[in-house]
Amino acid sequence: MNSISVIMPVYNSEKYLRNAIESVLSQTYKNFEFIITNDGSTDNSINIINEYAKLDDRIIVVSRKNRGLVYTLNEAINLAKGEYIVRMDADDICIPERLEKQINFFKEHKDIDILGTQVKTFGDVSPEIKIRDENKLNRTFDIGKSNRETIINYWYCLAHPSIMLKKSILNKLKGYRNFKSEDLDLWLRAIKAKLNIYKLNEKLIYFRLHDDSKTKVDNKNNEGLKDGIKIKLMDVFENKIEDDFKYIIWGASNGGKATKEVVDKYFKKSKCVGFIDKFKAGEFLNRRIFSPESVENIEFDYVFIATEPGKEEAIGKLKEIGLKSIDxxxxTV
Known part of the structure; x- marks a missing residue:
């Protein structure tokens, strides 16, 4: 019996698919099955998949009409025979020792349930974007801790295609749920179920950045961002909040706008007291903009930080006045 099942959804990925498949087949750890699902591609993806399947009997091919990523992941998980599930994307590349290093860590740390890795970003984007996104993806995790605060506040800190996890915990959590940010939802549900998430401090995946990536596509009109905010609200509050909930948003820009829209929809009787912004004054979305220095004088129940550039400054200021992360x-971004 194979101890690992690598699952890779494919949708119109012919441009990068060969490199992704070959990086899995070239692993130093050999005892795995490789489930590749063609999710209704209209390009040459299925022909490329079948070409490799003829050469390596570890490949299991599923091909059908398009049903989306979450359906595809759950379908592959149900087919998988391995004790461990490995996620792989059709546009990324594994280093040859990836599976070996992850499975060895699992054998030595029986208490870990979900294991990611650091990544090396590459692709057709500027060097500045590569550095920025690599820094986001490569925040370190603490072993023996839930890492919930890191996952909520830094969102993209755990690269989904770097994950190896026990199939038993996916069965326990009943797989992925139908969110655009299905990975964030799974991590937070795992933590709530007292499962342990950790990340190796080694770059075992080449993580491709490009304009056709799922993250880019899902976030048109901020839909992916809004979906992630909703998931965080569900996790943090669990409907335990007063009707006269008052909040402020740190960041008077697109992130603040998306945050207000989701919070107001989720908490229909909530009230946005205003926004905090270091560089703006006046009003935003018909709410007053406050300076960071005035935050102590505002009456509120909760703060949502919706600025990427000013995130660390906002966290520092709020902790300085005695507020606690998550509490x-x-x-939100």
Missing amino acids: DFFC
């Missing part, structure tokens, strides 16, 4: 604030 009193969290980052």
